[in-house]
Amino acid sequence: MSISADILRGHTDAIILAQLMNGDSYGYEINKRISQRAGGAYGFKEATLYTAFKRLEQNGMIASYWGDEGPGARRRYYAITQAGMAQLAADRQEWTETKKVLDALIGQKEG
Amino acid sequence: MSISADILRGHTDAIILAQLMNGDSYGYEINKRISQRAGGAYGFKEATLYTAFKRLEQNGMIASYWGDEGPGARRRYYAITQAGMAQLAADRQEWTETKKVLDALIGQKEG
């Protein structure tokens, strides 16, 4: 089963920040890794991804720089900032809380 | 901690359908029960609630009728339909899947 966009809405930033905790990376690669880790059940659309990068950078959660590898298409690398790490920690806490609340609200009940 | 709107987005309908599995109810009461069950961490804004009722009814997930109790403000009761129950089952499955995927994507990792 794949997961609908509205369900993931609001988790986009956290997912990207979490991925960047593994080290600096660039858009294309970040997206592939996320898809892999999600078992193919989920991947960002490109527009969503680059919109998110822009938003995150504007908010100071990530910083970017152009990679200077010789051949191949240019790549813009992203690094998570201190503020981004703090945000991620908060997002993780919120996710824990969300699971509790939603399990209570939509989980099946015994009789 | 309270949960942000974007995180809940897309779960609104499932939460309402799940609540209606306890029997027919009306807007104000549905919302109060949801708040209670969420431990006060979450409650719909009225506009969100009534927007959702409209959407759900248009999609055939719920049916409504006016209550005829004598005194007090009029109440519009909602009942979950067969289609609504099927939708809820699908939503619950999606939620189970979502938890797995998001735990994989934003969960803390051991070293």
Added chain:
DNA sequence: ACGAGTTACCTCGCCTGTCAAGGTATTTTC
């Protein structure tokens, strides 16, 4: 009798995040 609070409903218009569609440029492969 009357004003405040509560119950209970509803709509309009803004904001934000997703994403289909479209576009650019380079390298690799056949």
Added chain:
DNA sequence: GAAAATACCTTGACAGGCGAGGTAACTCGT
């Protein structure tokens, strides 16, 4: 030399959440 893959980006439409505003009936204290 053409097709596919890598890699980036923007524009505009759409949908859901919700602030703000509105209606109406009952209850309670004074």
